[in-house]
Amino acid sequence: MTRYTVFSADRRKSAEVTAERDEVTISLRDQESSAVYFEGRLQEMLCFSVRKPWSSEPVRLNHTKLSEEQERLVVEGDLSGIRFSLRLGFDANGLLRISAAWENRSGMTLRDAAAGLLFPLDRKQEEKVTIPHMIYNNNPSSDPQRIVPKLGEGAGRGFLCEEHRLPIPAVNAEWREGEQARFLTLFSLPSYVETPDGKVHYGSLGALQEERGLTFAAMSGVLMMNGEKDVVYVSKSRTQPYDGGYLDFAPGFALEKEYALHWGAIGRSGQAFREVVRAASGLFAPEGAKPHTAAEIVRLKSNALDDRWRTGAGGAAGYIKFTDSNSFGNVSKHPLHYMYGWTGQCLKLAWCDAKLGFSRGEGERIARCVQAASFYVKESETEVPGIRHSSYMLHETRWDDFRSGQEKVVSSRAYGETIADLGDIILLFREQGRAIPEEWVRAVCDAADLFIRGGLQDGILPAAWDLSGKPYDNMITAAGLPCLIALVQAYRITRQPDYLAAAEAMMQCYYELHAATFDRPFARSTLDAKCEDKEAGMYFFLAAYHLYKTTGKPLYEEWAQLSAEWLLTFVYMWNPVYDKGSMFREAGFQAAGWPGVSVQNHHLDVFFPTFELWDFGRSTGRADDERWGRMIFDALGQGICTKPGEWKFDIIGEQAEGFFQTNWNHRGHSNKWNPSWVIALMLQNAIRFQEAELAK
Secondary structure (H helix, E strand, O other), X not given: OEEEEEEOOOOOEEEEEEEEOOEXXXXXXXXXXXOEEEEEEXXXXXXXXXXXXXXXXXXXXXXXXXXXXXXXEEEEEEEOOEEEEEEEEEOOOOOEEEEEEEEEOOOOOEEEEEEEEEEEEEOOEEEEEEEOOOEEOXXXXXXXXXXXXXXXXXXXXXXXXXXXXXXXXXXXXXXXXXXXXXXXXXXXXXXXXXXXXXXXXXXXXXXXEEOOEEEEEEEOOOOEEXXXXXXXXXXXXXXXXXXXXXXXXXXXXXXXXXXXXXXXXXXXXXXXXXXXXXXXXHHHOOOOOOOOOHHHHHHHHHHHXXXXXXXXXXXXXXXXXXXXXXXXXXXXXOXXXXXXXXXXXXXXXXXXXXXXXXXXXXXHHHHHHHHHXXXXXXXXXXXXXXXXXXXXXXXXXXXXXXXXXXEEEEEHHHHHHHHHHHHHHHHHHXXXXXXXXXXXXXXXXXXXXXXXXXOOOOOOOXXXXXXXXXXXXXXXXXXXXXXXXXXXXXXHHHOOHHHHHXXXXXXXXXXXXXXXXXXXXXXXXXXXXXXXXXXXXXXXXXXXHHHHHHHOOHHHHHHHHHHHHHHHOOEOOOOOOOOOOOHHHHHOOOOOOOXXXXXXXXXXXXXXXXXXXXXHHHHHOOHHHHHHHHHHHHHOOOOOOOOOOHHHOXXXXXXXXXXXXXXXXXXXXXXXXXXXXXXXXXXXXXHHHHHHHHOO
């Protein structure tokens, strides 16, 4: 028997390779507790398939040689005409780096090949799996009628996706061993092969369900979508066949891949994703693009803001959701309308207008804000106190609502955003010493009263109310968190303690239901997705942030930090390369710093609390959060139209909602879909960053 062991620099971890004849065993340990986090036979970990569909059956390694070189363990051997080598050694951050290589020495071309490494974990107690942007505890809140990534149950199931679909190319499992919560994370360092015609081929990563339990799978590009091999997820709830994951191994061709493993114990179950984010930050060391300064983004986006201003009969005033000024017209094909919250953000745009007006001495902008806010407050009311309509059809001169099926409803997410924005407007005018219409304050209080009386038995808010003010359904979701923020705004405006008390009680319930264990991760805030999504986690972070800024309580600081790290699992920490001739490759688009959307919608967009994350980091002394907030903001400056015709827009300052970094829609391109929230979020963050810079 031959045995070699390598240790991390702090001697807390070890990797041991044992060989007896051609039987090789790899063991990963924690040295302090002597706990074994992984043990696998290399013969069961090696995969090399030459057929369609690909096979994950193990391939026996022959003529095994075990050695040690420069503090790395080396395993070499032959499998079916392939010379295989594996090198293992710890890096300075305590991650076990793995270099694997498959070289074709068969003398013939091996077509439709798939190579990979498998890490069988066996069955674990209370197992949770995280695959960033794809799977969060197997996505328990996703709509069963829609296709989203799932691991499935039973042998032969699982999920494998392209590396470029993953903001952090990693798969993490967490489990309990007695009283201790443990985790193991496999990172893939993305690499690609470019074909003569300029196509870029990346590897794939995910997890398979085998008889013995979960198996991490790092493959050369083949896919599995919810247990179906050679299937790719291409758009909302839609898949199609995919054979682009296979490679041809010409004689002498060598495929080389780099991986990293991280393992350890965590203090609280459900939070292993934090270790993924922390390790990935050092492993990938992301740097995002910086195409514009905050001042330049303010200039560009305020031009787009001005294009969206419209008035109409009966005093209608606001900012249309889609413009009709571009040469391609109104991409939505819907009549011009204002939408309040969600993808419209009409009152957030009004706040931006007023903020610019006060800072520049431009009274017309302030007047536009007053018109827009007053029109909404006076005209959107229904017969039920606190219930308001959600959108206004400009040319049809009528109010409209969200719908669930055929029934009209009030979205708690969109309504909470709108009332919180109205609160921001009130606080801005108060700060400037301006008169505040009484009806504005009353609208905030009426809504706050609805939020207090209109909750579910679980202590949280429904995803929607019907127009009578009753919860539309009783499903537990994180969708209503913006209403909690609006309650904090109501307290700031009125100083009525009941509003703050209600917000704090509600926050405790949201924490216990979603963040205490992450059995039910944040979900259902992205209204068209009905699944686990970034925006649900984003509003938990914002709620904790606002409660911390208001009360100074350490508990809310802790919860804000927790949810910020969950959010960062959606943020790209590397830069995929795109096919030759694609828009992104020609423009030098960099994904690093961009967040994805949800486990259903696998594209990039600019919806992220960049300023709040930066400010949270600055006010709490967390340099990493401060850096992330600014880096993400800077990266999101890409894709803004700076001259007519750029990025498929005519209006300077316009920007697409969807940027497609993977095989979801049209990889390497962006769309022309430009709802007004894309202006509002970027402009509000840019205004605040510019103000912070000027205050230095």
